[in-house]
Amino acid sequence: MSRASLLAIFSAAMVFSVIPSGIISTAMAELSVETQSHGEGDWFIYDGYGLSLANSMAKIYNSNNSSGFVGWTLGYDEPLRIDVIERGTCDFGDWAGSCMRSQALHTLNITLQWMTNATPYDGDKMILNISTTIQHEEPLATSAWDRESRKISISAWFLGDDELNLVETETSTLSTTHSSAERPQILSLGDTWQVTLEIQKIDSIRQRINRGMWNETTSSFNESRQILYTVEEESTVHTAKLDWPTLRLREQAVGEDNYSLVYLSELGWPVRSEEYESGIIVMSTTLTDFSSSQYDGPKFTTIEQTPSVTILSTMVVGILAAVVLSRRSHTNDE
Structure with a gap:
């Protein structure tokens, strides 16, 4: 395999893996109890995203039977961490006022x-070094x-040959979403509802080889x-x-076979999230650690309504969607 062809295959694979996907907002609630809220300083750690991402990348290369690809080994996988950062002022869509900001990080x-x-x-x-940063308001x-x-940065390089052999890809997406209906304040077994999400997106993808000039596209x-x-x-x-x-x-887009399952705790946050394609599970994340004002301390109080735990599920499911998209995009390209 020549250096040029290998870099070409890699570059295509990177674009497939980082094209931003749609974000599905998830209605969150307690087990037959009114929806709770988060406070500044709350944090949640989920395991499983890195494994799903690594397997997705490996399948892209393995699909090229002539490449001689063998497999992958793990260097490090920093678990997905979501932090409720701060209260601030936001202005987007028809909303202008106070908001809560959260951030998700993974490497x-x-x-x-x-x-x-x-x-x-x-x-x-x-x-391969892959880092993901998501900020939610x-x-x-x-x-x-x-x-x-959302920003996903990927750096990849081969060793030797007295050359850098480095490919860098960065993708950024800004999504503003309007929901046609409010989520229920209380969820119980058997509840069902439907919403229409209107999503405005700005995508930016840039890539360069061996620290040359960036090639950037925006849409x-x-x-x-x-x-x-x-x-x-x-x-x-x-x-x-x-x-x-x-x-x-269960969350499923009307007219689509793929779906996701979110397991909501009695306190309202997602304990496990799963993505399915044609009935086959392709990824899963599980809560491994957390610190919450709801669970082990006084609740965050304010005269304003505090945000529900929708913010957690939106970020968890949104991050998983990036891995699913890499599989779908590569399949469509073949």
């Missing part, structure tokens, strides 16, 4: 391995609007999605820290 380092002499590089290995009072910005578009929510069953989710009684909430 991953893996090594992709090819058969001996399948590439012109030492050890036939490629090193949600009004503190009742509003149909929310806004999210903007609107999309509309009808999402059906169904509270399907009560289920206990076992984690290393606790056994959680949950309600399983």
Whole structure:
């Protein structure tokens, strides 16, 4: 495999893996209890996203049977962490006023391995560093609007050959979403409802090879999605820290086969999130640690309405969607 062809394959794979996808806002609630709120300083850690991302990247290369691709090994996987950062002032859509800001961070380092002499590089290995940052803003009072910005940065390089052999890809997406209906304040088994999401997006993708000039493209578009929510069953989710009684909430776009399942704790936040394609699970994240004013301290109080835990599920499901999209985009390209 020549250096040029290998970089071309890699560049295409990177674009497939980082094209921003639609964000599905999830209605969150307690197990038959009124929706709770978050306070500044709350944080939640989820495991599983890095494994899903690594497997997705490996499948892209493995689909090219002539490439001699063998597999991947993990360097490090920093678990997905979501922090409720601060109260601030926001202005987007028809909303202007106070909001709560949250941030999700994740980093991953893996090594992709090819058969001996399948590439012109030492050890036939490629090193990947992938970092994800998502910032979410949600009004503190009742509003149909929310806004999210997402940035995914990928650096990849082969060793040896006295050259840098580096490819860098960055993608940024700013999404402003309007929902046609408010989420229920209380969820119970058997509840179902449907909303229309109007999403305004600005996408920016840039890439460069060996620290050359950046090649950047920017686009903007609107999309509309009808999402059906169904509270399907009560289920206990076992984690290393606790056994959680949950309600399983199914999210599915009208007319689509793919869907997601979110397991909501009695306190309202997602304990587990799963994505399915044609009935087959393709990724899963599970809550491994947390610190919440709802659980182990006084609640955050204010004369304004505090945001619900929708912010957590939106970010968790949105992050997972980036991995699913890499699989779908690559399949469509073949």
